[in-house]
Every structure is written in structure tokens, then in C-alpha cells.
Amino acid sequence: MTTHSSSPQVAFWLPLAVLCLAQFIASADNVTLSIATHALMNDLGASMSQVSTANTMYPLVAGTFMIAGGMLGGVIGWRRNFRLGCAIYLLAELCAILSPSIDVFIWVARILAGIGGSFMIPSVFGLITGLYRGRQQAMAFGALGAASGVSFALGPIVCGALLDTLGWRWAFGAMSLLLIGVLSCSLLIKEPEQSGQAIRFDFPGFILATLGLFLVIFGILQISSWGLLTPFNPPFTLFSLSPALFLVAVGGLVLFLMLRWERIRERRTGSAMVPRAFLHTPQVRAGLYLTAYIFFAYSSGIFCVVSFSQLVIGLNAIETGWLIVPFALCLASCSLGLPIILHKRNPRKECRIGLCAGILGALVTAAGINEHIFSLALITLGLCFIGASMGIIAANAPFLVTSGLPEKESRQSGGIQAAARDIGQALGVALVSMVMLTTLTLSMKNQTQDVPLSSQTRQIMQHLAVIPYLGDTTFNAFMVQTGVKSQDLPALNHVYQRSRAKVTRSGLWAMAIFTLLFLAGTKNIPTGKRNDSEG
Structure with a gap:
């Protein structure tokens, strides 16, 4: 470790x-x-569509600029980049507190939050890589995963309490106070020693990476609302198909061109936004692949459970937070505990066990969901498996990336790791919600053919492009708005409740299937045992 102190534990x-x-x-x-x-x-007069836009703005903006933020840290210094990100994030929270309208909240506060995160989070990875070595670095990355797990549980409970008692502005105000504390205490963090030659910022690569990542992440995020192939309600279609995958494909092409440019730049200058080592080191590719899985598992598994518990069961934010606490405890204990307890580790075995736990967790959680209620025991057990899965992967993936790279590239890896996380998060929500909406729409159309309904209602149901995932009261209001006769609502409600439980299980089954794909990508993880005590 490069930090020198009379108290090693405090210094760590x-x-x-x-x-x-x-x-x-x-x-x-x-x-x-x-x-x-x-x-x-209620407060800003926002529509559901505007709230959805606000939710997607952070992963969209942050994911778009993460790689650039990771390179900028190597140019201006990691601590300075970290403090810059914290300052921008603090400005974003202040704008949220003072927002007079939902437009200011979306287009100022959330965009600034994304930009701040794109500087702050890669710098966290860069500082850990520069300040810690060997087993201490593995423990530091484990602690970082544990911090995410704690936030998943405490966030709904603490912020939900603030929302219910003082209002949403106070919740963002609490974030502002924490950021002021982080900015003040960041003076205690030493700047890591420079590794190798100075890095020059890559402006052509920045433009290509930003455009490519924006198109890929935006396209993925729109799958749930525009449709994968069959269009739901997109602003336009291409050959009668949804444009979402077209945007992803164009973004992928731009990123391919960016990588070609990066090879040329690296030969000329010795530095690149995405160095060659990231693409040609199997261990690093596997680590990035698993990094994406961590947030894929969270966004897909928790999305299904939270949607059902709040819309169907009627749990509020605090109750939902308590439901997620066992999941978060398992995530934190596995993420932080493995590097502390195990000195000799087998990364491939651990990652495969973690992914199998994720598959088991998705299946157990799905088994606990019925039409009106869920089995608390099965849901809790399933979420614990999913949390343990994420924790085990979080204890391995970042260290797999950094330990497989030269010093300079390992510090720069934070932006690429963070971008992988944002893509995994967007992919998880988009794919699972697309599976749920598609399955719900098809199930309703098929089942209503065998239910006694008026011809008008039957015709309306068959012509709906998509049937949304809603609570019972909201579903009834939606059906009335489409022209369904009131006498048909009880029969439709019964079919909808049965279909809704089925598609929630389908979303979790989809998570299990996609986790199998991640399991297939573990062959490049080292098979020998690693001794984390080195360094």
C-alpha cells in the first residue's frame, strides 16, 4: 500500500x-x-412518463461519460477528479432541492448527477487501485460492493422515512449533507503516485465513445417502452419494427469505430481511452463481463419483486426497504467477507458458485409469487440467494480486472468498469420489463378469448399494442379509458391478476436464463488459486 501512516489500520x-x-x-x-x-x-405535477425519464437520465448520462471520466482521472489526478465529481454531484442535489418544475429536475438536476457520477465513480476505482495492493485491494473492492448493498436496503428505509415525514426535497437534502462530508474528508485521501508516462486526453475517442455509449444505453433503456421487435409505442418505426435495436446496433458500430481509432492512438501516443490490454486480456474481459452482471442481477431481480410488492401487495417504500434488508445483508457479507476470511481463493469456482446462487435465487423467488399474495419465506430466501450471488461476484470482478492489467491501465479501468455496470443495469431493467410486458400483453389477449365479454371489449383487447403492468385500481381506470364496458371489468380483473402473477414469475425466469449466459462466460477466469496476501 502506498499510504504511509503511524497507524496502518487507520491509514487503510x-x-x-x-x-x-x-x-x-x-x-x-x-x-x-x-x-x-x-x-x-403530486408536488411538481409530473406525469408517469416524466418520472420514468428522470429515472433513466442518470444511468444514461453517467454511462455515456464513464469511460471519459476514467481517462480524465489519469490526466488531472484521481483525487482532483474525485473532488470535481463530488462537487458536480452536490450541485445536482442542490438543483433537485430547489427545482420549481419537473423539467428543471430532469434536464438540470439529473443530468448534473449523471455527469458528477461519471467523474466520481471511476475515481473511486482509480484511487483504490492506486492506494491499495494485493489482499488489501481485494478487501477494498469488497467493501465497495458492501457499500452498494447497504444503500440498496437503507435507501428505501431512511429516504422513505424522510419522504413520508418531511418531503422528497429533504431526502435529496440529506444526500447534499453527505456529499459535503465526503468533499471535506477527501482531503484525507492521498494522491496515488504517478505510474508511467503522463496521459493525454483523447478528444476523438471521447466523441466516439460518448456517442456510441449514448446510443447503446438509450436504445437498451427504450426496449421496455418501444418494444424489442414488435413496436409498443415508439415515436417512429423502421420497416414496421421497433427502432430500439436499431439504435443499439448503430451505437455498437460507433463503438467499433472508436476501438479501431484507439488502436491507432495507442500506437502513436502510448495511451488510449480503451487500452488494447482491455480487449486482449481474457481475464480482464471476464471481469468486466461479471461487473455488468452485478447490476444486471440487482436491476432485474429487484425490479420484479418491487413491482409486484408495491403495485399488487401495496407495500410502501419503507416496507419494501425492510423486505430488501436480508438481500442487502447477504450481498454485503459476501462482498466484504470473502476477501477477509479466505486467503487462498479460486476465482473461477467462486464466480460459478455465485452465478448458480443467482439462478437458484431467481427460481426460488418466482416460486413465492401468486396472484394476490406472496410467500414471505420464499421471497426472502430467494432474495438472499440473489444478494449472495451479487456479493460473491463483487468480491471477485473488480480485482480480476485490475490484477490482470498493467499499473497505468488498472487505474484507468474504473471508468470502463463503471460503464459496464451501467450497461448491465440498463440491460437488466430493459430485458426483464420487456419480457414482462410482452408476456402480459400476449397472455391477456389469449385468455380473454375464452372469457365471456362483450364484443366491444373483446375487440379493444385484441387491438391494444401493449397492456401495462399496473395495480388493480389503476388497471380498471386504464381499461375504462380505452372504452371497455364497466360490466366486463370483474372478468378482466380476474384474468389480469392471474396473468400479472405469471409474468412476474416470467421476469424472474428470464433473469435465471440470462444468468446462465453469464455462467458460460466464466471460462477465462483463472483456474489456479490466488493468494491475496501478496502485496
Whole structure:
């Protein structure tokens, strides 16, 4: 470790606590927004579509600029980049507190939050990589994963309490106070020593990476509302198909051109936004692949459970937070506990066990969901497996990336790791929600053919492009707006409740299937045992 102090334990934990608090804030900020839906609608007159846009703005903007933020840290210094990100994030929270309208909240506060996160989070990775070595680095990354797990549970509980008692502005105000604390305590973090030659910022690569990532992440995020192939309600269609995958494909082409440019630049200058080592080191590719899984599992599994518990069961934010606590405890204990307890580790075995736990967790959680109620025991057990899965992967993935790279590239990896996380998060929500909406629409159309309904209602049901995932009261209002006769509502409600439980299980089954694909990508993880005590 490059930090020198008369107290090694303080020198280790104090900077790490500041960095983990920054990670906690970034996660808790997004959790707070997700539970502030009704408050924003009531106070700012926001529509559901505008709230959805606010929720997607952070992963879209942050994911777009993450790689650039990771390179900028190597140019201006990691601590300075970290403090710059914290300052921008603080400005974003202040704008949220003072927002007079939902437009200011979306287009100023959330965009600034995304930009701040794109500087702050890669710097957290860069500082950990530069300040810690060997087993201490593995423990630091484990603590970082634990901080995310704690925020997933405490966010809904603490921020939900603030929302219910003081209002949503106070919840974002609490984030502001925490950020002021992080900025003040960041003076205690030493700047890592420079590694190798100085890095020059890559402006052509920045433009290509930004455009490519924006198109890929935006396209993925729109799958749930525009449709994968069959169009739901897109602003336009291409050959009668949804444009979502077209945007992803164009973004992928731009990123391919960016990588070609990066090879040329690296040969000329010795530095690149995405160095060659990231693409040609199997261990690093596997680590990035698993990094994406961590937030894929959270966004898909928790999305299904939270949607059902709040819309169907009627749990509020605080009750939902308590439901997620066992999941978060398992995530934090596995993420932080494995590097502390195990000195000799088998990364491939651990990651495969983690992914199998994720598959088991999705299946057990699905088994606990019925039409009107869910089995609390099965839901809790399933979420514990999913949390343990994420924790095990979080204890391995970042260290797999950094330990497989040269010093300079390993510090720069934070932006690429963070971008992988944002893509995984967007992919999880988009794919699972697309599966749920498609399955719900098809199930309703098929089942209503065998239910005694008026011809008008039957015709309306067959012509609906998409049937949304709603609570019973909201579903009835939606059906009335489409022209369904009131006498047909009881029969439709019964079919809808049965279909809704089925598609919630389908979303979790989809998570299990996609986790199998991640399991297939573990072959490049080292098979020998690694001794983390080195360094």
C-alpha cells in the first residue's frame, strides 16, 4: 500500500470509508428517486412518463461519460477528479432541492448527477487501485460492493422515512449533507503516485465513445417502452419494427469505430481511452463481463419483486426497504467477507458458485409469487440467494480486472468498469420489463378469448399494442379509458391478476436464463488459486 501512516489500520480504513460513502451516495440517490414517484407527481405535477425519464437520465448520462471520466482521472489526478465529481454531484442535489418544475429536475438536476457520477465513480476505482495492493485491494473492492448493498436496503428505509415525514426535497437534502462530508474528508485521501508516462486526453475517442455509449444505453433503456421487435409505442418505426435495436446496433458500430481509432492512438501516443490490454486480456474481459452482471442481477431481480410488492401487495417504500434488508445483508457479507476470511481463493469456482446462487435465487423467488399474495419465506430466501450471488461476484470482478492489467491501465479501468455496470443495469431493467410486458400483453389477449365479454371489449383487447403492468385500481381506470364496458371489468380483473402473477414469475425466469449466459462466460477466469496476501 502506498499510504504511509503511524497507524496502518487507520491509514487503510479512513480513506476507504470516504470512498465507500461516495459509492453509497450514488446508489442511494438512485434508490431515493425510484421511491419518490408519487411525491414528484403530486408536488411538481409530473406525469408517469416524466418520472420514468428522470429515472433513466442518470444511468444514461453517467454511462455515456464513464469511460471519459476514467481517462480524465489519469490526466488531472484521481483525487482532483474525485473532488470535481463530488462537487458536480452536490450541485445536482442542490438543483433537485430547489427545482420549481419537473423539467428543471430532469434536464438540470439529473443530468448534473449523471455527469458528477461519471467523474466520481471511476475515481473511486482509480484511487483504490492506486492506494491499495494485493489482499488489501481485494478487501477494498469488497467493501465497495458492501457499500452498494447497504444503500440498496437503507435507501428505501431512511429516504422513505424522510419522504413520508418531511418531503422528497429533504431526502435529496440529506444526500447534499453527505456529499459535503465526503468533499471535506477527501482531503484525507492521498494522491496515488504517478505510474508511467503522463496521459493525454483523447478528444476523438471521447466523441466516439460518448456517442456510441449514448446510443447503446438509450436504445437498451427504450426496449421496455418501444418494444424489442414488435413496436409498443415508439415515436417512429423502421420497416414496421421497433427502432430500439436499431439504435443499439448503430451505437455498437460507433463503438467499433472508436476501438479501431484507439488502436491507432495507442500506437502513436502510448495511451488510449480503451487500452488494447482491455480487449486482449481474457481475464480482464471476464471481469468486466461479471461487473455488468452485478447490476444486471440487482436491476432485474429487484425490479420484479418491487413491482409486484408495491403495485399488487401495496407495500410502501419503507416496507419494501425492510423486505430488501436480508438481500442487502447477504450481498454485503459476501462482498466484504470473502476477501477477509479466505486467503487462498479460486476465482473461477467462486464466480460459478455465485452465478448458480443467482439462478437458484431467481427460481426460488418466482416460486413465492401468486396472484394476490406472496410467500414471505420464499421471497426472502430467494432474495438472499440473489444478494449472495451479487456479493460473491463483487468480491471477485473488480480485482480480476485490475490484477490482470498493467499499473497505468488498472487505474484507468474504473471508468470502463463503471460503464459496464451501467450497461448491465440498463440491460437488466430493459430485458426483464420487456419480457414482462410482452408476456402480459400476449397472455391477456389469449385468455380473454375464452372469457365471456362483450364484443366491444373483446375487440379493444385484441387491438391494444401493449397492456401495462399496473395495480388493480389503476388497471380498471386504464381499461375504462380505452372504452371497455364497466360490466366486463370483474372478468378482466380476474384474468389480469392471474396473468400479472405469471409474468412476474416470467421476469424472474428470464433473469435465471440470462444468468446462465453469464455462467458460460466464466471460462477465462483463472483456474489456479490466488493468494491475496501478496502485496
